[in-house]
Amino acid sequence: MGGQPGEHPAVLIGSIFYSNHKIVKDPIRGEFSKGDAENLIKHQEEMSDKTGSPSFLDVVGSTSEALVKYVDFVAGITDLPFLVDGSNATVRINAMKHAMEIGLQNRVVYNSINWSIRHDEIDALKELRVKSAIVIAFNPKNPWPEGRIEVLRGTEERKGLLKLAKDAGIKNTLVDTAVTDLVGLGLASKAVYLVKNKFGVPAGCAPANAITTWNRGKGEFGRHGYDVCIASSCSMVQMAGANLIMYGPIEWAGLVFPPCAMIDGLIAYTARKLGTKTASKDHPLYKIF
């Protein structure tokens, strides 16, 4: 992940066991349809193999009990890296502790370090020796792209989130530039470019956060129109240089992988003329066309 444009394709991250996910029967105890979950994960893997766009999973849980069960299931069924994404710090830390205990150090990404993080959460991450984390560049006091830079860098009054991640022992920091609403997607895209430029860390965002709240888009333009908007929103952040795209429900894999792979292929081909080579032959440039 990362590098110069055209070197590595964007990592596409689908969410599973999210709030109201129909495969989840009991979100408190973490009961779900294993067959359906396996099919969804395998489908994302197939799309990834077919297109050359790499993938992660965003494993979401609302309780420690549930998230630990999801972590066990996902770890057993796929070799993909995955984000451990809980509804609060306690849930996330408990699940991370379990993940570290069963040897998933190199596969799990803590989701997330954000504006509201407390010292005990930082201490816990350090103690667990968590290697990778998403850092959310959300700045409630300044919603513009520069505000995201400020919250990462820090101010005189407040330590920056990148420094906090370092304090927590994080080696691999992935910045999520925080989509606030649909129009905020443009701001988050610009922030992706700025973050990479200023800090040299991989960055991306979650266009789905905006698209799923767009009721008019869902209702007025029909399924086809809405689907094209989902794919376009991912393509937009990709063109801003996103290294990671949290594309939304894993069910959208079929919608998102082809256009994102195509665009990564186009970026790589253009970059080739500037002297940048793809990092491997698994790149979409060699698979999608």
Added chain:
Amino acid sequence: MVDEKDILRKLAEDVILCNPEGAREDAKRAIELGISAYEAIDEGLIKGMTVVGEKYESKEYFVPDLMAATAALNAAFEVLKPYLKVERAEVTGKVVIGCIKGNIQDIGKNIVAIMLTMTGFKVYDVGPDVPPVKFIDAAKELNADIIAVSVTMLETIPYLRELENGLRKAGIRDNVKLLVGGKALSEDVAKDVGADAYGKDAREAVEKAIMLLVNKKI
């Protein structure tokens, strides 16, 4: 020469144009001109925020604009806060305030929070889009007298019921009064969900909060 009306107009504009630096400076100038902090808030900041709310409703403004306008308002409020006279702040209750889950439009809530603070309440703002359990946890942790909830989306009214039930289950319903408001609600709906009071606008919300506090202490 800049007069009182100009400064109040500029304060409103600073909020509308999302300009925290201007808001901070104009708040200082308001104080220098002898304008009371209450007037600067009432006639400047809140008027500006009301316009921002209208622009949001008409889809001229979006969430980032609301956040930036709120930041401008807060920048001015920080300057004005020390000048809010103690004698007006005779009440000493604790209020947990927020927008219930599914409601991200928090202008009304922000205005009520500021007016409650001006009145003397200790206000703990849990933010927009807050699940019922977070209100309950905050009320328990802070030993709050009142939970004030804003509801602007009709489909989220069930969460109010969930909050009311949650307070009962947590065994703190008798200690915590539930004050509700927002454009999705009415007096009847508020009664129906078991709220203790309904404020049709910010001023009424503050009046009701005082009444709830007084009745609680009797």
